[in-house]
Amino acid sequence: MIKINYIELETRYPKIYFFNITDEIKARIAESGISNGTVTVQSLHTTCAIFFEEYVHDEDPNGTDYLQLDLNRCLRKIFPDEVAFNDNYYYPGPKHMNREGRPHFDFQGISLNGPAHLKSTMIGASQTFVIDQGVLQSGPFGSIWFVDFDTTRPRKRKCVLCINGE
Known part of the structure; x- marks a missing residue:
């Protein structure tokens, strides 16, 4: 059996936000009725x-x-940190900025979030955990964190849970 769930989160400007989503994941596992299997947690944002x-x-x-x-x-x-457009990074280039018909410098915040993309690439978009007898196997001190590295503006964020098992 596979159950798909979403966790919605909200950030405010201008800091990196960390959300401990462990308890929410445990609650979704309990609601799923799955006793043995895995849960994959994935960010929907780059x-x-x-x-x-x-x-x-x-x-x-x-x-x-x-x-x-x-x-x-x-x-x-x-x-x-990127403090001026293309100070340390190539991203975003003019083709990317014009993708939606916006002039290259319309929204400076986008031009300053290159490091956020690279940090999230390095950390990774997902993690998978074992569920044994209905219990998330995270150890006594382990926590699952969602982090938003983009500090350019407030955002509504989502991560998806894929709970798979029997």
Whole structure:
């Protein structure tokens, strides 16, 4: 049996957003009636990623946990923020910007989200987990995170769950 579900999330400008979606996934598994199988969690957006990490109890004053701060710092070293159009990156080129008939410089935010695309490519768009006797196999401290690296504007985001088994 296969069950498809969606989780909807919302970001605000202008920060990287991390969402712990573990409890939502566990609830969807329980609702599915599937006892043994797998669940695949996939982002539907190219500036977002899904990853598996320990739940951390320490966070900064903005509510970002220490592992997320470290991840952001390390990824920023690999993919520095874009502060001016085509400062560090080729993306987006004029053909991409004109795809929908928009002049190249109509929306500067798009021209600054190249690093978000690269970060999500590096982390990955999906993760698959085992379900054993109705329980998500994530260990005692494991959490499943959805991250939106695009800081250019508020967004409504989705990830899809494919729960597969018997």
